[in-house]
Amino acid sequence: MTYSKRTDGRKFEELRPIEAKAGVIPRADGSAWFKMGNTAAYAAVYGPRSLYPKFMQNPKVGIIRVNYSMMPFSSAGERVRPGPNRRSKEISMVIEKALASVVNLEEFPNSVVDVFIALPQTDAGTRCAGICAASIALADAGIPMKDMIAALSVGRVADKLLVDLNYDEDSHEDGVDIPVAIVQRSGHVALLQMDGLLTREQLKTLLGMAQEGVKKIFEEQKKALKNKYKAIEEENGE
Amino acid sequence: MSELLVKNKSIVVPGEELASGMDFLPSFGTYRDKDIIVASRLGMVNVEGKVIKITPLSGKYNPRRGDMIIGKIVDVSYSGWRVDTNSAYPAMLSIKDATSEFINRGADLTQFFDVDDYIVASIFNITSQKLIDVTMKGPGLRKLVGGRIIQINTNKVPRIIGKQGSMISMVKDATGCKIIVGQNGLLWLTGEPKMELLVVETIKKIEDEAHMSGLTEKIKNFLEKKTGKKIEPREEVRNDDMRMNRNDEVRRER
Numbered sequence: 001m002t003y004s005k006r007t008d009g010r011k012f013e014e015l016r017p018i019e020a021k022a023g024v025i026p027r028a029d030g031s032a033w034f035k036m037g038n039t040a041a042y043a044a045v046y047g048p049r050s051l052y053p054k055f056m057q058n059p060k061v062g063i064i065r066v067n068y069s070m071m072p073f074s075s076a077g078e079r080v081r082p083g084p085n086r087r088s089k090e091i092s093m094v095i096e097k098a099l100a101s102v103v104n105l106e107e108f109p110n111s112v113v114d115v116f117i118a119l120p121q122t123d124a125g126t127r128c129a130g131i132c133a134a135s136i137a138l139a140d141a142g143i144p145m146k147d148m149i150a151a152l153s154v155g156r157v158a159d160k161l162l163v164d165l166n167y168d169e170d171s172h173e174d175g176v177d178i179p180v181a182i183v184q185r186s187g188h189v190a191l192l193q194m195d196g197l198l199t200r201e202q203l204k205t206l207l208g209m210a211q212e213g214v215k216k217i218f219e220e221q222k223k224a225l226k227n228k229y230k231a232i233e234e235e236n237g238e
Numbered sequence: 239m240s241e242l243l244v245k246n247k248s249i250v251v252p253g254e255e256l257a258s259g260m261d262f263l264p265s266f267g268t269y270r271d272k273d274i275i276v277a278s279r280l281g282m283v284n285v286e287g288k289v290i291k292i293t294p295l296s297g298k299y300n301p302r303r304g305d306m307i308i309g310k311i312v313d314v315s316y317s318g319w320r321v322d323t324n325s326a327y328p329a330m331l332s333i334k335d336a337t338s339e340f341i342n343r344g345a346d347l348t349q350f351f352d353v354d355d356y357i358v359a360s361i362f363n364i365t366s367q368k369l370i371d372v373t374m375k376g377p378g379l380r381k382l383v384g385g386r387i388i389q390i391n392t393n394k395v396p397r398i399i400g401k402q403g404s405m406i407s408m409v410k411d412a413t414g415c416k417i418i419v420g421q422n423g424l425l426w427l428t429g430e431p432k433m434e435l436l437v438v439e440t441i442k443k444i445e446d447e448a449h450m451s452g453l454t455e456k457i458k459n460f461l462e463k464k465t466g467k468k469i470e471p472r473e474e475v476r477n478d479d480m481r482m483n484r485n486d487e488v489r490r491e492r
Contacts, residue, residue: 029298048326050299059367102252104278109367111326138251140279142393144299145268146278147253160356184253185276224252225280229295232282232449 003158007038012208013164015152015216020132022140030141032224034133037166038123042225043133044116045141048108052195057166062108064095066115074122076167091127096190098131098151104144112141124170127152128179131191134202136221142227148189150217151181154206156198161206163213178203180210184218186210246285250277251296256290267292299325299392299422301370303361306379308387308420309372311355314347321359321372324422329370331359336374356382378418385416385428388438392423396406397448398441405444405454412461413437414471426463429434436464475476 005011016037025031028044035041051057066196068091070080078166084092099115115137117130135149155170155177162169170177176196183190189207198206226233240259244250256268257275268278269288276443277283281292292317301307301323309321309329318332324439351357356381361370374380390398399406399419410417415429415437427437440457445452458469 028431030296050326050328108326138294141279142279142294144267144279145252148251158383185255222254225251226249229280232295233247233249237450237453 003172005211006162008166010164012160015164015213016166018217018220019219021135022136022224023226028137028141028196029057029141030137030143032133032136032140034129034136036125036129036164039119040119040121040231041126041129041133042120043071043130043137045134045137045140045143046116046237047082047113047132048111048143049114049132051110052110056112058218059109061105062111062113064096064100064103064105064115066099066117066134068092068095068119068121068127070122070126076095077129091130094129094191095131095134095195098149099134099138101188101190102135102145102147102183103138104146104147104237107144113138113141115223122167123129124167124177125163125179125193127151127191128153131181132221136224139225146183148184148218148221149181150184150214150221151191152210152213152217153177153179154210154213155208156196156202161202161209163209178206178210180207180214182211182214184214195229241287244283246283248283249281250283251280252277256283261288263289265289265291267294286492294393296391296393299322299323301325301327301329301361301364301422303364305361305421307359307360307361307372307422307474308382308418308426309357309422311351311353311357314351315346316347319347319351321357323372324369324392324420324424327368327370329359329361329372330356331372331374335362335372338375345446351381356387356424358382358420358426382418382426386434386438387424388425388427388441390423390441391425392421392426394445394448395419395421395423397453397464398444400454405457408454408458408469409437409440409461410465412465436461438465 019035021033026032027042030045031044068088072080072082115134117219119126131151155165157169157172157175165177181191192199240255240261243255254277255274262275264275268275269278281294284291284293309323311319313320313321321329321331323329359374360376362373363371413433413436415427415433417423417427462469
């Protein structure tokens with residue numbers, strides 16, 4: 001069967017509707033909510049704070065610790081076992097490395113920034129939504145960072161190339177899903193994972209589509225952060 | 239050609255381009271990428287002549303030399319005390335900086351400060367690895383007894399103190415409470431129980447509305463309504479109120 005139309009009626013290069021909000025968790029130093037279609041992520045940032053056990057401290061740079069977790073009720077009706085598992089540990093690690101590429105870690109030696117990502121609702125692209133939320137939360141926490149970072153999944157279903165896959169497309173029998181994290185100004189790729197088969201040309205096209213797609217996410221991230229401080233800006237404006 | 243890409247006093251996010259060309263200079267919270275100045279943290283842009291800097295609106299306390307802070311003793315050792323500074327880094331208070339009294343070798347240091355005591359101290363040295371040394375030799379630096387401690391956003395401390403201490407001295411006069419504001423976002427106060435609660439409420443109000451203009455007037459009305467007394471603006475600002483505001487120091491240096 002050919003795949004001529006997307007299950008939710010989107011165009012092939014169209015993203016799901018995005019909602020973003022900064023500062024949703026008052027006790028955290030910075031926090032954010034990011035929703036993309038039916039995938040939603042909370043991120044809370046604490047720190048920089050002192051790091052123990054002491055052997056983990058690095059006198060040259062600070063470290064960033066990410067905890068990714070899907071809530072028990074977040075899936076399609078099947079209970080997700082809470083707590084760390086092989087998959088969530090891997091995802092925490094790749095998000096950590098992606099975020100470390102934009103945060104100025106050398107400004108807080110011997111200390112740690114903790115990022116907690118929780119997903120109340122999932123429909124594919126969770127690590128991407130997690131990165132987008134974490135990026136807003138880090139900025140909201142006043143952490144020095146070179147740039148914003150956002151992520152998006154691209155992929156192939158049958159012979160069609162598309163962006164921002166939902167779960168139906170992600171789990172298609174002849175499908176490839178590639179999460180890509182991109183740094184805003186430089187366009188550098190900070191995360192890229194792939195399984196499945198693609199030709200070289202297809203991958204090139206997909207990366208181009210990802211670069212195009214994240215622009216919209218960056219706009220939403222910026223809007224979310226500026227909305228939180230809108231009152232201050234209006235007070236200072238002419 | 240150099241030009242500013244954002245309006246002065248606008249809110250910017252990390253990665254936002256602030257100015258192009260080599261005529262501007264990047265300062266706090268910004269960096270230069272080739273010929274473009276880019277924001278490296280969330281905050282408000284401040285352009286002063288050629289210098290572009292960002293005034294942060296959020297974030298933890300960043301210790302700086304000369305700051306007067308309120309710290310909590312977390313450990314007592316042979317040679318001094320370890321002090322929590324409400325930042326990622328603890329500070330050391332050594333015996334010779336703590337008191338001018340003679341202390342015998344091996345004496346029990348808890349008779350001066352014990353764990354969980356709060357002190358007002360001043361940062362006199364800080365290294366690249368953020369090892370902090372504090373001293374208690376100086377006017378107003380002492381152990382805090384009684385009263386209550388509240389925590390506020392460090393970035394709003396200048397607003398709570400006000401220009402030359404105007405805001406904080408008004409709150410002190412209206413409530414009759416003693417208040418000490420540490421640059422690290424801890425605030426100590428003591429007075430009549432009812433007035434203590436009023437101070438806490440007032441401080442939260444100032445913190446929430448820190449961005450509003452005419453805030454001093456608003457707080458004055460609020461305090462007059464709550465206490466039922468008229469507040470006379472003080473003609474001469476007391477020295478200890480003035481000393482607290484880091485921004486005033488910067489202003490005077492220029």
